[in-house]
Amino acid sequence: MIKYIDPNWQDKPSVSIFTKPGCPHCAKAKETLTQKGFQFEEIVLGKDASITSVRAITGRETTPQVFIGGKHIGGNDDLQKYFADAK
Numbered sequence: 001m002i003k004y005i006d007p008n009w010q011d012k013p014s015v016s017i018f019t020k021p022g023c024p025h026c027a028k029a030k031e032t033l034t035q036k037g038f039q040f041e042e043i044v045l046g047k048d049a050s051i052t053s054v055r056a057i058t059g060r061e062t063t064p065q066v067f068i069g070g071k072h073i074g075g076n077d078d079l080q081k082y083f084a085d086a087k
Contacts, residue, residue: 012037012038013070014070017040017066018054018058018063018065019063028076029079032079033066045063
C-alpha cells in the first residue's frame with residue numbers, strides 16, 4: 001500500500017545489537033543507529049544472551065555486535081565505517 005502512495009519508499013532493514021551494561025562502545029553504536037533513524041532490537045549480555053552465544057554467532061567476544069538486515073556488521077568501529085561507506 002505504501003509503495004502505491006510513495007513509489008520511492010523503502011523499508012529499513014531489521015537491526016539487532018548485542019550489548020553489555022556499561023559499555024561505552026555499545027552506547028555509541030546505539031546512538032548512531034538512532035541518529036540514522038533505525039529502530040533496533042537490543043540483546044543484553046547477561047540478561048538476554050551470553051558471550052558464548054555471541055562467540056558462536058559472530059566468532060567474536062566483544063560488544064557491541066551489530067546486525068543489519070541479517071548481515072553481521074561487527075562492532076562500533078565497523079558500524080561507523082558501514083555508514084561512512086554508504087555515503
